[in-house]
Amino acid sequence: MAPAGRGMTWLTLPGVVFFCVIRLAFGGFLLLTSVYCLLLSVPFSYFGFIHNPLISWLPAFVRLHGILYGVLLSTVALTLIPELRAKATRRAVIGFLVFNGSAAIYLWRTNALAGLQLDLRSYVWSMLSLFPLLWLAALDLSGRRVWLSPDKQGTLDLARTTFAAVIVCVVFAASSILRGGLEGNILSVGLALRGFGASLCFHLVIFTAVGFLLGFIRFAAGMTRWPQILTFVLSRVLAALLLTELLRSMVLPTISFEGIQATIFAAVVSSVLVFSLTGFSAKWQSLGENARLPNPSDKVSIFWGIFAALSLLASAYAIPVLLGRNDWDFVLQRMAVIVVWFSALQLVCHTGVRLRGNAAKAAVFLVLAVAAAGFVRYAKLALYNPEPSPLAQEVFDFYAGADISFKTAYDILSRPVDNQAYRQFYDFLKQNTNLVREVTVGPADVRLVSNLQATPGVKPNIFLFVIDSLRPDFVSPYNPAVDYTPAIGRFASDSVVLENAFTRYGGTALSEPAIWTGTMQLHKQYIEPFYPMNNLQKLLETDGYQSYISVDPILSIMLQPSASITELDKNTKSWSDLDFIPTLKELEAKIDARSNPKKPIFAYTQPQNVHTLTLERSKIKGGRKAASIYELRRIDAAFGEFVDFLKQRGLYENSIIILTADHGDCYGEFGRYGHSDFLVPQVVRIPLIVHLPPRIRQQLVWDAHHVAFTTDITPSLYYLLGHRPILNNEMFGRPIFSETREEQLEYERSHYLLVSSYAPVYAVLGGDGRSLFIVDAVNSRNSYYNLVEDPTASRNHVTVQLRNENEAIIRHQLGLINDLYGWRPAQGAH
Secondary structure, three states: OOOOOOOOOOOOHHHHHHHHHHHHHHHHHHHHHHHHHHHHHOHHHHHHHHOOOOOOOHHHHHHOHHHHHHHHHHHHHHHOHHHHHOHHHHHHHHHHHHHHHHHHHHHHHHOHHHHOOOOHHHHHHHHHOOHHHHHHHHHHHOOOOHHHOOOOOOOOOHHHHHHHHHHHHHHHHHHHHHHHHHHOOOOOHHHHHHHHHHHHHHHHHHHHHHHHHHHHHHHHHHOOOOHHHHHHHHHHHHHHHHHHHHHHHHHHHHHOOOOHHHHHHHHHHHHHHHHHHHHHHHHHHHHHHHHOOOOOOOOOHHHHHHHHHHHHHHHHHHHHHHHHHHOOOOHHHHHHHHHHHHHHHHHHHHHOOOOOHHHHHHHHHHHHHHHHHHHHHHHHHHHOOOOOOHHHHHHHHHHHHHOHHHHHHHHHHOOOOOOOOOHHHHHHHHHOOOEOOOOOOOOOOOOOOOOOOOOOOOOOEEEEEEOOOOOHHHOOOOOOOOOOOHHHHHHHHOOEEOOOEEOOEEOHHHHHHHHHHOEOOOOEOOOOOOHHHOHHHHHHHHOOOEEEEEOOHHHHHHOOOOOOEEEEOOOOOOHHHOOHHHHHHHHHHHHHOOOOOOOOEEEEEOOOOOOHHHHHOOOOOOHHHHHHHHHHHHHHHHHHHHHHHHHHOOOHHHEEEEEEOOOOOEEOHHHOEEOOOOOOHHHHEOOEEEEOOHHHHOOOEOOOOOOEEHHHHHHHHHHHOOOOOOOOOOOEOOOOOEOOHHHHHHOOOOEEEEEEOOOOEEEEEEOOOOEEEEEEOOOOEEEEEEOOOOOOOOOOOOOHHHHHHHHHHHHHHHHHHHHHHOOOOOOOOO
């Protein structure tokens, strides 16, 4: 029976479902508000997600925030009717509704969320916005001595945590097999079995560790006069501590948010969530008892068990399918996996699984002993080995790409890896990444030539098309199996195809500026004023070009307003709507409408047709690859028509036409999607195809097999227009074309620095593109790949010697960048 004054008129199964949906929606809304405020307070996430919103629904969420708050609060009020009727809680409920109702009206009238900026206030509000959840949990717990409630579900012991670990491991393995079969990505039997064995060991280690900790809490509490209260409190403290550590070490570093502020935020959020779930659980249990929901003793409970098991399987399948393509460095997927783990533990408690008999106990301890031995073996082979076994690493990486639960367990258990030994280096990289707005750095002297002056003669037209996220293996000049880009193929046959082309930056934020400057960038968004460093615009102005440019949000910072610039796509609503097809049609119309046909033309656009966000919202069936192919057919047809247009107008033979990308993209390889902080080949390799006017081409030499970069585009244009010599600097690009082979040899390097635009992830490309060393300071990992034998980077061959050699290279290169831009890390930094 419900306590006096707490009777409910809707104690039915639909009523309980209504309660759950409303409370979870309200909690999710406040949590999303907290996350938004946090993203506002961190420079990296502010520029990456908020300043130029890449998530289409985010502006609407901010605009309607106050209204949504009011609507959800009204529905939450319905769930508080029993507390409103009870004399003991009536005032607290009225206070809750009045306070939050006033807040909703204020937020609606002032649009306060939209007024927050990149400052400390946003950080504070990221925690204060969760306060209503604490108040609501206190109302749910009021008058309920939950620690004295009969424990119908039992407690988590070794048998139950072992059983839960097995269930989770099997469910996620089954879902990965099912998903792989549907997508045509089937692991070999041997690899799948080895991966499953490692997965089982890792899950057992994590789950039974939780069981041991909870058992120790019960044991210690049993030695006191208040065993039930202490068990109740300490188990929730443990949950809050574990969640704090997960947020602090696995989630917040992915947005470059670390240090004491990150720890405080993680602790506050974790404490609020645990307290809120405790109140929610108490209220739900009370409703369930009064609504006479099934319990383990009912015959119908078997159907609930089957339903719960199927729900786990569906969740395991849905996590990578629904979250993977929009995730940022697996953050959403890993958090969803943690929720599934928690649900599995609750499900096992509900089943009433117990250790019965000595044989059962012996079986459990045997399984745990085997798991412990297996884990020790894996730890020696790869987890805690600075020179991991390539075979074990290959199994881990391949299986982690298929099974997100194993990847989560792998990430948790490998946290201390090479890691403590190299902590100083990881901290050094973080200090050199995502410099905050308060770091004031003036424009650097990055001139590519000592004295830029107009050169005589007829200038060629220049068309620079940077297809955002275009991979070379999706266009026919780089992949003969591709049959959907015939026009690009014909264009390539009349052009120079650079077969070993790379981006210097994984991500547009720094890749696009690097194209326009032709130099490496300080890891900051952005140095202002930027124009003094904009070598490409200076070249165009010096040589008298009429420019037609799609001015995206980054270019709006980089460009100096000029009468010689005609803006393309002015009516496009957002950056993600930039479409190559209408842009080319508009460009054709503006070329025909020129007032001075003798003036040379420059055109630039960076269309988003195959960007990860564009592909994700595509209605084309078959996933991201199918959507990419569909868009490339459109791009190819439009590009072919534009080339024909140039030929018909007599412009083609006097035009430099460059078709390239700012970076590539991952389409699910090893479970990766997008290009957030991955410097794998799928992200760093790009197409680079250059058409030269015959009169210029016949005077030049080049090496199509030599490594080339996006930073080489502007120096090459300088050289082609007669501005020579290009200054020879490790931080500058080089001319791809020259009059003699000896000139090119002067610019050759043994290694090149590659950088993520968004995170402390760096790489060294060596041996003219034959090797790739990656250091990931977010996840504390090092990798080394032989790209000749292993072009997809699937086998990690890192050694201590390679790590030390490449660490020295990265430190040296970052030192050169800092010297170039006149910035020094804080004193005492290593």
